[in-house]
Amino acid sequence: MHNITALTCQPTQAIVLDDSERQACEIWTRVMGYHRPVSSFNTGKKGEFYERTYFEENSIEKQC
DSSP states (O other), X not given: OOOOOOOOOOOOOOOOOXXXXXXXXXXXXXXXXXXXXXXXXXXXXXXXXXXXXXXXXXXXXXXX
């Protein structure tokens, strides 16, 4: 017999932080096979990073 655990999601209250409570988020990306923080890039590489465009691939639904 298998043990089945039911998980439920309860709505939570949003947490609002003051600017003084926030900290900077470091952005990492993969370049030439290695993960590196964007903050360590030179000016040209940072420019390339911020010019990148992202796309979403639409899923194809099966048609019967």
